[in-house]
Each structure stands twice: as structure tokens, then as C-alpha cells.
Amino acid sequence: MAPAGAxxxxxxxxxxxxxxxxxxxxKTNFVETRSSKLLKSPLRIYGEYGRPDNDTLVRTVRAPYVxxxxxxxxxxxxxxxxxxxxxxxxxxxPELASMQASFGALLRGDQAQLQQxxxxxxxxxxxxxxxxMTPKSATLARQLKAITLYGRGAELRCxxxxxxxxxxxxxxxxxxxxxxxxxxxxxxxxxxxxxxERRVG
Numbered sequence: 001m002a003p004a005g006a007x008x009x010x011x012x013x014x015x016x017x018x019x020x021x022x023x024x025x026x027k028t029n030f031v032e033t034r035s036s037k038l039l040k041s042p043l044r045i046y047g048e049y050g051r052p053d054n055d056t057l058v059r060t061v062r063a064p065y066v067x068x069x070x071x072x073x074x075x076x077x078x079x080x081x082x083x084x085x086x087x088x089x090x091x092x093x094p095e096l097a098s099m100q101a102s103f104g105a106l107l108r109g110d111q112a113q114l115q116q117x118x119x120x121x122x123x124x125x126x127x128x129x130x131x132x133m134t135p136k137s138a139t140l141a142r143q144l145k146a147i148t149l150y151g152r153g154a155e156l157r158c159x160x161x162x163x164x165x166x167x168x169x170x171x172x173x174x175x176x177x178x179x180x181x182x183x184x185x186x187x188x189x190x191x192x193x194x195x196x197e198r199r200v201g
């Protein structure tokens with residue numbers, strides 16, 4: 001159930017998912033930010049998410065390296081430039097299986113399927129909303145603490161994926177420091193817009 005403030009503004013998970021629904025095939029660019037104690041500054045990874053059909057999710061990294069991850073059915077294949085492709089079962093990496101299922105449900109606007117694996121909580125207004133997804137499975141929760149979506153109207157601006165052992169870092173656009181971003185954040189950009197200076201949320 002959405003918090004009172006979200007209900008008053010007409011925001012709930014059903015409304016958000018109805019705006020995000022996109023039929024396959026579809027593609028969207030992303031900028032992913034990763035932080036590490038070994039890095040002086042967050043690493044930004046540029047690429048594209050693709051959904052050629054309802055059963056397949058393709059994540060293509062274009063910079064600073066080239067890599068393609070294809071998730072289909074119960075298997076994932078990772079192919080990196082200069083290296084051979086590796087295929088393995090998603091049972092070894094439950095967070096990838098969850099990503100495939102959650103992205104598929106998100107892009108279909110399938111609230112029922114999404115709620116099978118995640119507890120949903122929404123806050124904000126139609127102009128600035130947030131939807132948190134907390135794993136219900138204890139197995140997945142040991143790997144993944146939460147996924148948070150940020151958006152404006154019908155636009156999904158950012159997906160934050162927080163591993164269970166992740167620390168939070170501050171990332172602000174245009175000098176803003178009031179938004180907490182987990183260790184890994186995926187910023188989705190429409191068309192060819194890939195600006196790192198866009199404020200999220």
C-alpha cells in the first residue's frame with residue numbers, strides 16, 4: 001500500500017507501472033555509476049538495455065569497455081571484447097534472474113508479476129516519484145537489498161540497485177548533494193541524451 005502522501009497525489013505502483021509499460025522490442029540508453037574504495041571517483045559506464053522479445057534482456061556496455069550480457073530463459077551469456085563468451089545458469093547468480101524478471105515486468109507494466117518477487121512502496125508526486133522494490137525471497141535478499149526507481153511523470157529517470165553489502169555514496173548533479181545513491185545506480189536516458197549533469201528524482 002502506498003504511503004498517505006503518495007495516495008493523496010494519485011501516485012501508487014499501478015499508476016507508475018502503467019506509465020512505464022513499453023512493448024518489446026525496445027531499447028533505452030543508460031549511464032551506470034559504480035563506486036569503490038579502489039577508485040578515486042565513481043566509474044561511469046555507458047551502454048544500452050534492449051528487450052528484443054518478452055523473454056530476453058540484453059545489456060550492452062559501450063564504454064569504457066565493450067561487453068554484452070544476454071539473459072534469456074534460465075541462462076545468461078556474457079561476451080566481452082577480446083574474450084570468449086561465457087554462458088552460465090541464472091541459478092548461480094539470482095540477482096541476474098531477478099533483474100530479468102523485474103525488467104520484464106516493469107516494461108510490461110505487470111504489477112502482479114512484480115509483486116510476486118518484490119514488496120513495492122511509492123512516495124512523491126506525479127512530477128517527482130519514487131518506487132522502492134524490496135525482495136521477498138530470503139535467498140535474493142542475501143544478495144540484493146533493494147531496487148529503487150526514480151521518475152518524472154511517465155519518464156523513468158534512474159534505477160538504483162543496492163547490493164546487500166553495499167555502502168551508500170553521495171552523488172549530486174549540478175553541485176546538488178541532497179540525494180543518496182547506492183553503490184550502483186543505472187540512469188536511463190531517452191534517445192541520445194546521455195548527460196551526466198541531469199538531476200535525478
